Amino acid sequence: MSEPIIRTRGLSKRFGDFTAVDALDLAVEPGTIFAFLGGNGSGKSTTIRMLIGILEPTAGEIRVDGIDVVHTPRRVRDHIGYMGQKVSLYQGLSLRENVEFYAGLFGLAGAALERRWGALRERFDLAAAEGRRPEDLAAAIRQRAGLALSMLHEPRVLFLDEPTAGVDVRSRSLFWDVIQEEAAGGTTVFVTTHFVEEADSCDWVAFIDAGKLIADAPPEALRERFSDGYRVTVRGGDPRAAAAALTAAGLAVESAPDAVRGTAPGLPPGALAELERLRARQPDAHVEVQQPAMTDVFRRVLTDAPRPA
Amino acid sequence: MAGVGPAEPLIRLRGLTKRWGRRTALAGIDLEVAARAIVGVVGPDGAGKTTLLRALAGLLEVEATEARVLGYDLRDDVTALKARVGYVPQVWSLHRNLSVEENLRFTARLHRLPEAEFRRRSDALLERTALAPFRDRYAGALSGGMKQKLAVANALLPAPELLVLDEPTAGIDVVARGELWSLLAAARASALIVISTSYLDEAAGCDTLVYLDEGRLVASGTPDALRARVGLECYRAWGGAARNIACAARGLGYVSGARAAGRYARVDVPAARSPGDREVLHDLGALPDVRFAERIPVDMEAALLALSAGHGGRAA
Amino acid sequence: MSWQRLRTLLRREARASLRDPFTVGILVAVPLLAMVLFGFVLSTEVHGLRLAVLDGDASPASRRLIGDLRATGAFTLVPVRSRDEIELGLVDGRLGGAIVVPPGFGRDLAEGRTPEVNAIYDAAEAVLAGNAEGYVRGVVAATGARLAVRRPASGGGIAVVTSVLFNPTLAGVPFMVSGTFGFVLSFLAVLITAVTIVNERMAGTFEQLQVTPATTLEILLGKLLPMGGVFALDIALMMLAAGLLLGVWPNGSAAFFWIVSALYVLTTLSMGLIFSATSATAAEAVQKTVIFSIPIVQLSGFAFPIRNMPGWLQWVTECFPATHYIRISRAIYLRGEGPLDLWPELLILAAFGALQVTVALRTMGART
Numbered sequence: 001m002s003e004p005i006i007r008t009r010g011l012s013k014r015f016g017d018f019t020a021v022d023a024l025d026l027a028v029e030p031g032t033i034f035a036f037l038g039g040n041g042s043g044k045s046t047t048i049r050m051l052i053g054i055l056e057p058t059a060g061e062i063r064v065d066g067i068d069v070v071h072t073p074r075r076v077r078d079h080i081g082y083m084g085q086k087v088s089l090y091q092g093l094s095l096r097e098n099v100e101f102y103a104g105l106f107g108l109a110g111a112a113l114e115r116r117w118g119a120l121r122e123r124f125d126l127a128a129a130e131g132r133r134p135e136d137l138a139a140a141i142r143q144r145a146g147l148a149l150s151m152l153h154e155p156r157v158l159f160l161d162e163p164t165a166g167v168d169v170r171s172r173s174l175f176w177d178v179i180q181e182e183a184a185g186g187t188t189v190f191v192t193t194h195f196v197e198e199a200d201s202c203d204w205v206a207f208i209d210a211g212k213l214i215a216d217a218p219p220e221a222l223r224e225r226f227s228d229g230y231r232v233t234v235r236g237g238d239p240r241a242a243a244a245a246l247t248a249a250g251l252a253v254e255s256a257p258d259a260v261r262g263t264a265p266g267l268p269p270g271a272l273a274e275l276e277r278l279r280a281r282q283p284d285a286h287v288e289v290q291q292p293a294m295t296d297v298f299r300r301v302l303t304d305a306p307r308p309a
Numbered sequence: 310m311a312g313v314g315p316a317e318p319l320i321r322l323r324g325l326t327k328r329w330g331r332r333t334a335l336a337g338i339d340l341e342v343a344a345r346a347i348v349g350v351v352g353p354d355g356a357g358k359t360t361l362l363r364a365l366a367g368l369l370e371v372e373a374t375e376a377r378v379l380g381y382d383l384r385d386d387v388t389a390l391k392a393r394v395g396y397v398p399q400v401w402s403l404h405r406n407l408s409v410e411e412n413l414r415f416t417a418r419l420h421r422l423p424e425a426e427f428r429r430r431s432d433a434l435l436e437r438t439a440l441a442p443f444r445d446r447y448a449g450a451l452s453g454g455m456k457q458k459l460a461v462a463n464a465l466l467p468a469p470e471l472l473v474l475d476e477p478t479a480g481i482d483v484v485a486r487g488e489l490w491s492l493l494a495a496a497r498a499s500a501l502i503v504i505s506t507s508y509l510d511e512a513a514g515c516d517t518l519v520y521l522d523e524g525r526l527v528a529s530g531t532p533d534a535l536r537a538r539v540g541l542e543c544y545r546a547w548g549g550a551a552r553n554i555a556c557a558a559r560g561l562g563y564v565s566g567a568r569a570a571g572r573y574a575r576v577d578v579p580a581a582r583s584p585g586d587r588e589v590l591h592d593l594g595a596l597p598d599v600r601f602a603e604r605i606p607v608d609m610e611a612a613l614l615a616l617s618a619g620h621g622g623r624a625a
Numbered sequence: 626m627s628w629q630r631l632r633t634l635l636r637r638e639a640r641a642s643l644r645d646p647f648t649v650g651i652l653v654a655v656p657l658l659a660m661v662l663f664g665f666v667l668s669t670e671v672h673g674l675r676l677a678v679l680d681g682d683a684s685p686a687s688r689r690l691i692g693d694l695r696a697t698g699a700f701t702l703v704p705v706r707s708r709d710e711i712e713l714g715l716v717d718g719r720l721g722g723a724i725v726v727p728p729g730f731g732r733d734l735a736e737g738r739t740p741e742v743n744a745i746y747d748a749a750e751a752v753l754a755g756n757a758e759g760y761v762r763g764v765v766a767a768t769g770a771r772l773a774v775r776r777p778a779s780g781g782g783i784a785v786v787t788s789v790l791f792n793p794t795l796a797g798v799p800f801m802v803s804g805t806f807g808f809v810l811s812f813l814a815v816l817i818t819a820v821t822i823v824n825e826r827m828a829g830t831f832e833q834l835q836v837t838p839a840t841t842l843e844i845l846l847g848k849l850l851p852m853g854g855v856f857a858l859d860i861a862l863m864m865l866a867a868g869l870l871l872g873v874w875p876n877g878s879a880a881f882f883w884i885v886s887a888l889y890v891l892t893t894l895s896m897g898l899i900f901s902a903t904s905a906t907a908a909e910a911v912q913k914t915v916i917f918s919i920p921i922v923q924l925s926g927f928a929f930p931i932r933n934m935p936g937w938l939q940w941v942t943e944c945f946p947a948t949h950y951i952r953i954s955r956a957i958y959l960r961g962e963g964p965l966d967l968w969p970e971l972l973i974l975a976a977f978g979a980l981q982v983t984v985a986l987r988t989m990g991a992r993t
Contacts, residue, residue, distance in 0.1 A: 053992070054832060054835045056992040074840070077836055080836070086828060088828075088830050088832070091828070092644045101633060
């Protein structure tokens with residue numbers, strides 16, 4: 001059992017009377033993608049700023065990659081990469097010059113920089129944009145550049161604050177591909193977003209509302225707990241064979257004139273295999289799996305939790 | 310000039326263009342909206358959504374072959390138009406130091422609403438937005454979702470014929486978003502609603518969608534029409550290692566895109582290249598790690614993805 | 626502290642700033658403009674004041690008096706023949722003042738009596754009038770006569786203003802020039818710096834910097850040194866402008882002055898950094914700068930002599946680094962003093978500087 005690479009205990013932040021973050025306990029396993037969801041004013045940004053050491057907590061402890069961020073924030077900087085909501089590229093300098101700047105601060109220069117940047121440039125398709133200034137680049141390219149910059153010094157943990165805000169659907173999708181590659185390679189990714197369906201691309205989800213955690217579990221677990229569950233609909237083919245398959249899959253079956261339906265809170269293990277077998281035996285049957293949408297899951301999470309005024 | 314004739318569309322734009330110096334924010338938009346509906350404007354940041362919305366609200370000087378909103382020409386005096394438009398900008402712009410009720414009364418006074426009428430309308434709106442218990446609270450002290458509901462109620466107070474909202478649900482939690490949308494659905498009965506959003510589920514809920522990119526109108530139509538239009542077949546390949554599945558799926562020649570989403574990989578196949586869903590399902594089922602493959606209806610994400618890729622072929 | 630990181634920071638700052646022609650223009654043009662403006666136009670010297678002369682005596686003595694007045698070069702003399710002409714001329718602005726020599730002036734002087742010469746001023750030309758009076762007084766006194774001054778209409782208030790604005794040393798341009806360095810370096814420098822960090826914070830780049838290994842000291846120096854360099858250049862340019870255009874060169878060592886000024890500007894730039902680090906918007910940073918700097922400029926002896934202020938206020942002015950710097954600049958420019966004479970003031974300035982830089986480090990590094 002590995003030690004969480006990010007851990008907070010009783011993390012709190014108060015601004016005068018106002019409690020922005022209230023006794024947060026978080027644990028993030030290495031090599032996972034951790035989604036931190038919440039609306040504006042939920043305490044999301046305050047939390048991430050404390051985690052990266054640029055905001056001092058009122059109480060609590062934070063450890064990132066073994067470093068005490070509360071007392072020795074400077075030491076964590078080499079270990080983490082950060083991409084803020086606002087683009088951190090300097091106007092008036094080309095993308096390349098921005099890269100050289102940030103790389104220089106991490107002690108990365110010369111041949112080593114060329115190697116590292118060359119690889120990132122390739123991967124993020126930034127060659128055409130390299131000589132141009134940020135203000136002349138499209139939002140999607142700036143987003144990719146921001147991510148590339150945060151990864152320059154090969155940090156073990158990436159903190160990404162709403163990286164998919166304001167970019168088009170395609171870029172969002174490509175972005176998640178990259179994140180998943182990084183995680184597969186061992187990097188831990190802590191990402192905030194208010195597109196709740198992006199939680200499905202993550203290993204773990206925490207939802208913060210008015211400074212408190214109201215959900216902290218893998219997406220599937222939340223789905224099981226906070227939805228009407230999965231529904232499999234089989235149309236056509238032999239209804240009895242369908243009913244039998246669904247039952248074997250562990251679903252509660254009900255038959256209707258036009259279709260056979262099976263429901264369950266979560267997808268039981270082996271259910272998919274059963275469905276595949278059904279399809280093989282009944283090629284005319286149309287099998288459809290309805291998974292509760294994350295939007296609906298979180299709607300229920302929020303309505304079940306006490307709402308502040 | 311004065312108001313819409315019986316057969317005139319509510320919005321009619323031909324070649325609408327807006328330039329700021331050398332930068333072109335809108336490059337010739339053609340749009341026609343005949344009747345009241347919820348019109349969703351989608352597209353990446355910088356596409357011109359806000360500019361289009363502001364133009365419709367009569368806030369900008371524009372060039373166009375034709376530009377009529379509610380029967381008024383955008384290039385002429387738009388004072389009469391503005392009296393009929395409710396506008397909710399991207400940045401919350403009500404008065405923090407006035408109470409909920411005071412904010413509404415301020416708007417009522419601007420529109421010269423008689424007191425009795427103001428009371429009637431504001432009571433109804435406060436009921437519908439569940440803000441009635443907070444009528445004396447300072448607007449600045451409301452939560453994000455409530456601020457937005459107030460902004461919408463404020464825009465609805467003068468009973469506008471056109472309601473323009475610029476990303477009113479940005480950053481708001483799921484529940485509040487839903488509440489805002491039911492408010493809009495009710496308002497549709499009496500106003501044309503033009504709303505920009507970056508949420509795909511909201512886009513799917515609009516009557517008509519307009520997709521903008523780089524100042525151009527890439528596509529428009531009902532969500533169903535757009536989904537049908539893209540000529541795509543969407544599939545889900547379920548299995549444990551969704552990323553690996555997506556990767557393998559991309560190896561199939563006819564697949565245009567595949568990405569992991571939790572327990573399955575989404576696979577898009579252009580209809581023109583598809584060998585038929587039975588064969589696709591078979592191929593997908595045969596991929597390593599895939600436990601079950603199914604075909605699903607084209608969703609908003611796939612449709613918009615296909616549209617953004619098709620347009621200019623830009624790898625965004 | 627890492628030299629490599631500092632170099633990286635300096636390079637970026639230099640690149641970004643130099644590429645912005647507007648900023649460069651402002652940084653160089655404004656100080657030069659200030660020097661020329663203050664030195665030339667606002668100097669409280671008397672040039673060409675239109676002075677009417679009513680010679681009621683027409684004696685050799687009176688003609689000598691008038692000749693002496695003309696010789697000062699400060700006046701344009703306008704002979705008149707009646708008081709009515711004087712009143713009319715003052716009223717419609719053709720005259721800035723008038724001298725009335727009474728009949729019997731020459732005879733009274735010769736007989737050892739002290740005749741009275743009347744001076745009449747345009748009340749609106751308070752500053753000029755005050756200085757003109759000095760000249761006239763001097764000239765008249767030299768002849769042995771006495772000067773009686775008559776100010777029409779609103780007397781009291783004007784008198785107060787006159788004495789406050791009055792340049793007691795009558796040194797005019799050199800006085801303003803030596804004070805202008807203080808103005809530019811204490812006010813303009815702070816203003817320009819105040820806006821930069823705030824803009825960076827709003828753009829998100831400052832936050833990104835905070836997450837890199839760059840230390841607060843490095844970030845501070847990365848901002849101060851390039852700006853300081855530009856202002857050091859400005860100081861040299863201002864010294865040249867003052868010398869070539871206004872004829873004012875330092876009586877003391879130019880190099881010494883330049884070094885002291887360059888070090889001083891580093892400390893005022895720190896003030897600018899403090900203001901921006903503690904402000905959420907550029908407007909707030911500017912407000913803080915203005916509220917802070919304007920009183921200091923008024924009270925530091927730049928335009929208004931500290932000597933003329935109430936005693937308690939004079940103590941307050943000692944708390945401003947600008948006061949000490951202006952004192953030092955005047956000492957070097959006007960009196961030619963050197964390090965040995967000025968070391969107490971220099972020490973005070975250095976202490977202030979250390980304090981400002983320390984506070985800047987604290988505020989910039991604060992995690993709030």
